[in-house]
Amino acid sequence: xxxxxxxxxxxxxxxxxxxxxxxxxxxxxxxxxxxxxxxxxxxxxxxxxxxxxxxxxxxxxxxxxxxxxxxxxxxxxxxxxxxxxxxxxxxxxxxxxxxxxxxxxxxxxxxxxxxxxxxxxxxxxxxxxxxxxxxxxxxxxxxxxxxxxxxxxxxxxxxxxxxxxxxxxxxxxxxxxxxxxxxxxxxxxxxxxxxxxxxxxxxxxxxxxxxxxxxxxxxxxxxxxxxxxxxxxxxxxxxxxxxxxxxxxxxxxxxxxxxxxxxxxxx
Numbered sequence: 001x002x003x004x005x006x007x008x009x010x011x012x013x014x015x016x017x018x019x020x021x022x023x024x025x026x027x028x029x030x031x032x033x034x035x036x037x038x039x040x041x042x043x044x045x046x047x048x049x050x051x052x053x054x055x056x057x058x059x060x061x062x063x064x065x066x067x068x069x070x071x072x073x074x075x076x077x078x079x080x081x082x083x084x085x086x087x088x089x090x091x092x093x094x095x096x097x098x099x100x101x102x103x104x105x106x107x108x109x110x111x112x113x114x115x116x117x118x119x120x121x122x123x124x125x126x127x128x129x130x131x132x133x134x135x136x137x138x139x140x141x142x143x144x145x146x147x148x149x150x151x152x153x154x155x156x157x158x159x160x161x162x163x164x165x166x167x168x169x170x171x172x173x174x175x176x177x178x179x180x181x182x183x184x185x186x187x188x189x190x191x192x193x194x195x196x197x198x199x200x201x202x203x204x205x206x207x208x209x210x211x212x213x214x215x216x217x218x219x220x221x222x223x224x225x226x227x228x229x230x231x232x233x234x235x236x237x238x239x240x241x242x243x244x245x246x247x248x249x250x251x252x253x254x255x256x257x258x259x260x261x262x263x264x265x266x267x
Contacts, residue, residue: 002088003046003053004200008127009079009113010096011105012061015129018168019096020045020056022189023196029058042082050197054091057082062109073263080117080210080264089204092196093124095155099131099140099165107151108250116245121205123156125163125195132167132181137188140165159198164191211240212261 008016017029024047044055059082060075083090095110114124131137141163148154155162166188171180179185216238223229239247239254246257 001053002204003055004091004202004204005044005055005057005086005088006092006094006196006200007057007059007079007083007090008094008096009059009062010109011063011098014061014096014098015127015168016061016096017058019094019127019129019166019192020058022166022168022185023047023049023056023192025189042078049193052197054196054200063105073260076112077264077266079113083113083117083207084209086204086207089201089206090118090122091200091202091204093118093122094196095124095126095153097126097128099128099134102144102148102151102153104151107153110151110153111249112246115249116242117210118205118207122207123158123162123199123201125199126153126155127192127195128163128165129168131165132169132171132184134165137165137167137184156199160195162195162199164188164195166192210242210261212242212258212265213237214240 008020010016017031020029021027021031024045028045029043042057042059044057046053046055048054060078062075062079093114095106095114097106110124114120114122118124128140131140134140141161145161167181167184168188170182170185173179214237215235217233217235220232220234222232239258243254243257243261246252246260247254250257252260
């Protein structure tokens with residue numbers, strides 16, 4: 001059986017690389033403290049969990065600002081291209097969120113990749129990080145779940161809540177050789193590993209190209225005096241399912257959605 005692909009996605013600075021290192025148990029994915037993202041391309045890390053083979057994919061940070069390392073369209077296009085190129089399909093999406101208030105940016109990223117590109121066929125869970133100062137990390141989701149649901153963000157919940165409330169930081173090293181958040185870190189490692197193993201599809205889903213545009217043929221009849229009427233067929237490109245999904249879900253104009261679709265397909 002081929003290793004199962006697990007794709008981590010989210011905004012820049014929301015801890016994707018750190019979460020992958022937490023799962024791996026070693027610092028293999030580069031991380032950066034700077035506001036501009038560190039990951040400029042998609043990178044896979046092979047790892048065995050509970051006797052099963054996985055590839056954990058670190059991806060470009062979505063919605064980089066003007067001072068980021070890559071543009072927004074390039075980041076979205078890079079992730080879209082990655083999902084399409086998996087010959088063995090994708091088994092799980094992990095939406096990474098740095099504990100705070102959810103907003104429309106998070107909603108758009110969730111809807112684009114879970115609902116539009118993966119057509120709700122791939123389980124999508126959440127890793128909520130930066131919670132080391134919480135008295136009860138799991139309690140954070142209890143308090144904030146309704147806010148996410150209001151934005152249409154509902155993690156897959158076939159096994160538990162579909163959410164891991166964690167920290168990916170050990171904190172400062174203490175005098176006894178341990179770290180400030182050592183216990184929270186180790187607990188987080190167990191939770192995120194379990195989240196992946198329990199929620200990944202055993203039969204990966206092959207992501208098809210989104211139907212951004214479709215071709216239609218119109219037929220008209222041309223008539224001339226004293227001649228037999230003649231049918232004329234013309235081919236036109238019109239907006240497909242993907243365009244209208246963007247219009248409805250992202251509140252875009254049809255023209256804006258078409259422009260974005262062309263940018264994505266050109267990546």
